[in-house]
Amino acid sequence: MKQPMEVVWKDCKVLIGAGAPVVVQSMTNTDTANVEETVKQVFELSVAGSELVRITVNTPDTAKAVPQIRAKLDEMGCFVPLVGDFHYNGHKLLSDYPECAQALSKFRINPGNVGKGDKQEENFKILVDLAKQYNKPIRIGVNWGSLDQSLLSEMMTENQKSLNPKSNNEVLRDALVKSAIDSANEAVFLGMPAHQIAVSAKVSGVNELVDVYRKLSSECDYVLHLGLTEAGMGLKGTVATTSALSILLSENIGDTIRVSLTPEPGQSRTAEVELACEILQTLGKRLFEPKVVSCPGCGRTSSTLFQELAKETQDYLKRRMPVWRPLYPGVVNMTVAVMGCIVNGPGESRHAHIGISLPGRGESPVSPVFVNGKKVCTLKGSTMSREFQEIIEDYVRTEYGSGRKE
Numbered sequence: 001m002k003q004p005m006e007v008v009w010k011d012c013k014v015l016i017g018a019g020a021p022v023v024v025q026s027m028t029n030t031d032t033a034n035v036e037e038t039v040k041q042v043f044e045l046s047v048a049g050s051e052l053v054r055i056t057v058n059t060p061d062t063a064k065a066v067p068q069i070r071a072k073l074d075e076m077g078c079f080v081p082l083v084g085d086f087h088y089n090g091h092k093l094l095s096d097y098p099e100c101a102q103a104l105s106k107f108r109i110n111p112g113n114v115g116k117g118d119k120q121e122e123n124f125k126i127l128v129d130l131a132k133q134y135n136k137p138i139r140i141g142v143n144w145g146s147l148d149q150s151l152l153s154e155m156m157t158e159n160q161k162s163l164n165p166k167s168n169n170e171v172l173r174d175a176l177v178k179s180a181i182d183s184a185n186e187a188v189f190l191g192m193p194a195h196q197i198a199v200s201a202k203v204s205g206v207n208e209l210v211d212v213y214r215k216l217s218s219e220c221d222y223v224l225h226l227g228l229t230e231a232g233m234g235l236k237g238t239v240a241t242t243s244a245l246s247i248l249l250s251e252n253i254g255d256t257i258r259v260s261l262t263p264e265p266g267q268s269r270t271a272e273v274e275l276a277c278e279i280l281q282t283l284g285k286r287l288f289e290p291k292v293v294s295c296p297g298c299g300r301t302s303s304t305l306f307q308e309l310a311k312e313t314q315d316y317l318k319r320r321m322p323v324w325r326p327l328y329p330g331v332v333n334m335t336v337a338v339m340g341c342i343v344n345g346p347g348e349s350r351h352a353h354i355g356i357s358l359p360g361r362g363e364s365p366v367s368p369v370f371v372n373g374k375k376v377c378t379l380k381g382s383t384m385s386r387e388f389q390e391i392i393e394d395y396v397r398t399e400y401g402s403g404r405k406e
Helices: 035-048 060-075 090-096 098-103 118-133 149-160 168-189 206-219 234-250 271-282 303-327 345-351 384-400
Strands: 005-009 012-016 023-027 052-056 082-086 106-109 138-143 197-202 223-226 256-258 291-294 335-339 354-357 367-371 374-379
Touching: 012 023, 023 271, 035 052, 035 060, 035 271, 052 060, 060 082, 060 090, 060 098, 082 090, 082 098, 090 098, 090 106, 090 118, 106 118, 118 138, 118 168, 138 168, 149 168, 168 197, 168 206, 197 206, 206 223, 206 234, 223 234, 234 271, 256 271, 291 303, 303 335, 303 384, 335 345, 345 354, 345 367, 354 384, 367 384, 374 384
Parallel strands: 023 052, 023 256, 052 082, 082 106, 106 138, 138 197, 197 223, 223 256, 291 335, 335 354
Antiparallel strands: 005 012, 354 367, 367 374
């Protein structure tokens, strides 16, 4: 049976591939040399649900900072594995700063950015040898913005000689796949265990990404890291990322994912993690937190009232999950319904573990609450949100706590 990749730090072991649940990754956008800011962001990303966090290692100062970052995170009890992102000089930094290599749990290598000609082969071998020396898994990360131009030129020339030439875009996609697989195969030839190699070939077009990963999936057996690179910001980036990843994940292609959103001004970096988790949860691939079912509202609903309660309830569940997760196994399976009127409200509320049906326009100003399909009380007035949260809290303790009924 195929072995999963193991990405380890102390007692934290993340398994990727070979049937393991799809893993969520993210990347900091701080200056890695700024230890305090990087530690803060890594911690926030980890709490949000990122199971691996990648950091840029591009200068001697950043390489020196990595062990300090790792030590501070350990002091906080945050053992999320750190992945070093290397371009151009990774072979030198890892050689010159062994403490950096030891503090990282995985290396990311872009074969298009490790050198040219003979230097490319030499530097790539150094990186693989260092990964073997420190027993670290690697990701061979190819990107169409930094593809090996000599390989692309060679494939373009061959294509022009063909009786039925492909479009330049098709050749580019083929070159991405070939670069990723050939580089991974070379790492295996150099002694790297195949199950400790992940490959990625990122593009920024949805259809192109789907095509590339379908080819990768059919042509190799390595762990696949999914991500739509340079997805953009806001609604555009969210829709593009969700579309691409959902198609592939629904075809069981992909072992680990990263969402590459451009943060909007003032937006937390954790937004990319939240979207990644939401995609996996919506597809039924993972469960990260209880689900809130709420209606969109219509002319029947008192929009402000039920919208506010739906948001307050969802925020409450997110806020409580770090506390609930270790104490109440299974709480992620809980469904909470917040409905806006009598049409579907009582029915949806009965289907959920806990549900509340708010009064719509012209309805009696009370909100029936249902627990496990049975009406237990009615709420009304300014304290309704707090009282509903108390009902949820009591339900979690009763149903998922150590004293729950069998």
